[in-house]
Amino acid sequence: NDDKNHRTEMELVTSDRPGLLAFLGALFLEHQILVHAAKIATIGERAEDMFWITHVSREPIAPAALNNLRDQLMVALDG
Numbered sequence: 001n002d003d004k005n006h007r008t009e010m011e012l013v014t015s016d017r018p019g020l021l022a023f024l025g026a027l028f029l030e031h032q033i034l035v036h037a038a039k040i041a042t043i044g045e046r047a048e049d050m051f052w053i054t055h056v057s058r059e060p061i062a063p064a065a066l067n068n069l070r071d072q073l074m075v076a077l078d079g
Helices: 020-030 063-078
Strands: 008-015 033-043 046-055
Touching: 008 063, 020 033, 020 046, 020 063
Parallel strands: none
Antiparallel strands: 008 046, 033 046
């Protein structure tokens, strides 16, 4: 969490695939996450994306919610 800017920095490094950003958008919506900025990079078949996010309350993502999000991402992207 970036306490100075009241947001969470999330880095995602994974194999690129069709619909990856759409999947992330749906997951963010499900978790009530706002994306304030993003840096999207695809290098060959590898996606290296950075997101600056908050909960809809405009607070950084709580640690428990962040762990849940990470776990869901890992299951979905490894599958």
